[in-house]
Amino acid sequence: MELLEQRIRTDGKVRGGEVLKVDSFLNHQMDVALFQEMGKEFLRIFGDCGVTKILTIEASGIGIACIAAQYFNVPVIFAKKSKTRNIDGNVYTSKVESFTHGKVYDIIVAKEFLRPEDRVLLIDDFLANGSALQGLITLVRDAGATLVGAGIAVEKAFQPGGGLIRGMGVRVESLARIKSMSEEEGVSFC
């Protein structure tokens, strides 16, 4: 998506070899006008898939997912990062490894909101190692719901997540796919 790539070129900041800061428009300050264009693009891609729910993960996926959901006319569910290991029988749960924070945490979704008859579109801001997306996929499969695919804002295509998730047979559509990046050369896209 040219608009998003252009914005990353203009306002993204590469820090070290693998950190892309997009916090001026995507995941700390959020440009909702940009999110609207991204939402329309997700609708163009997944609009004929019969989506009934959008599932994302707290916190930075929520804004993109909510704006996109308006075009699909469906509710959003966000998987919560669980603070306790004390899981009751009313939630689906899976594990996500955070490479940034170097730890594993549980994510949960209440069973009542993810039903076997649902057709679920996953939306998230970043795809790098794919751990968050794998966690969400596990929740959808445990619910017996149909996974329509995953709509990602920014994919670091030089990291293994995209290949891994596509290798599982999941349709992954990323609005901007980064081939390589460096502080000197900036960002180049696939």
Added chain:
Amino acid sequence: MELLEQRIRTDGKVRGGEVLKVDSFLNHQMDVALFQEMGKEFLRIFGDCGVTKILTIEASGIGIACIAAQYFNVPVIFAKKSKTRNIDGNVYTSKVESFTHGKVYDIIVAKEFLRPEDRVLLIDDFLANGSALQGLITLVRDAGATLVGAGIAVEKAFQPGGGLIRGMGVRVESLARIKSMSEEEGVSFC
């Protein structure tokens, strides 16, 4: 706001004396069509205040804030719950006490996104003890920005937060104000 009160009556669940579960439409599963009507109502209330930024706090305020921001044509910033005490000089920080989880955590906003010339509207899903809102107010004041007010979805008016924040001279507008609630009697509004 009649639409929100009606929804709370229909789909909200009172647990014990002080817990109102609205996770089927507000803060786990999110009804974005409802959020649109709430966003329009916030615009009706605060539309003539020259708002330049909406500030919320992760996670459950983000969806409401992003949908509302479309009507104001302004960006959203969400204050992040900091995982480290290692605060560098590039952020404003304050403390929030979580009564649900029984602990105090730091919230941060990058200084570059909150400027003295900004006119800031706070948006959050709940107002009870007022700790989250007080934390956000501190961030705005530390930035030297102008605080326009706070737009809240659900205020538990029987808890001290609303009185506390209004007593600080802050304009607080809540779309639904709960006077009392119980498992037996349900919810009654102010």
